[in-house]
Amino acid sequence: MSTCKRLLLVAHAPSPNLARLRDAVLEGARDSEIETVETVCKPPLQAGPDDVLAADAVILGTPENLGYMSGALKDFFDRTYYAVIDDKQGLPFAAYIRAGRDGTGTKRAIEGITxxxxxxxxxxPLILQGAFQDSFVDEVRELGQAMxxxxxxxxF
Known part of the structure; x- marks a missing residue:
């Protein structure tokens, strides 16, 4: 039997629509066909270095706030960066960005840090741009399932 792997979802979900996206990622990642993966979900202000060190892959979820990632996700990176930089090089990750505008500043910031x-x-990074659409839920569910x-x- 294979060893269980851990997928960490760090998702900032301060609104009902962002909570729907977070929940859809979890639903996809916890698909019954996937047998050897444990998915752990934490808000960015509760996630820390130990969570990343225990993870085999990470999904990051954030709204676009003033052309940047949420302050909560930035705080996560500020508290985690140096504690994991040596031990988690090559860590597979994906990100989704709920962007009211174009999401490019948020994408650039996440890519710079990672x-x-x-x-x-x-x-x-999956950029969910413009007015909220129900199709966004399907897209992030597929992202969670694929990871x-x-x-x-x-x-990976």
């Missing part, structure tokens, strides 16, 4: 950490993106399935299959 590049500094030497984390490995498994796909381009967990990739871990389950040993792809």
């Amino acid at each position: 590049t500094g950490l030497s984390w490995r993106p498994v796909q381009e 967990a399935a990739g871990l389950d299959a040993g792809i």
Whole structure:
């Protein structure tokens, strides 16, 4: 039997729609077909270095706030960065951004920090742009499922 792997979801969800997105990621990641992955979800202000050190992959979720990631996600990186930089190089990650505008500033900020950490993106950040759409829920559910399935299959 395979060893259980851990997928960490760090998602800032201060609104009902952002909570829907977080919950959809979890639903996808916890698909019954995925047998060897435990998914842990923490808000950014509660997640820390120990959570990242225990993770085999990470999904980051944030709204775009004033053209940047949420302050809570930035705080997570501020508290975590130096504590994990040596031990988690190459950590597979994905991100979704709920952007009222274009999301490019948020994407650039996440890419800058994760590049500094030497984390490995498994796909381009998913930017959910404009007015909220129910299709966003399906997109992030698929993201969660793909990340967990990739871990389950040993792809990353």
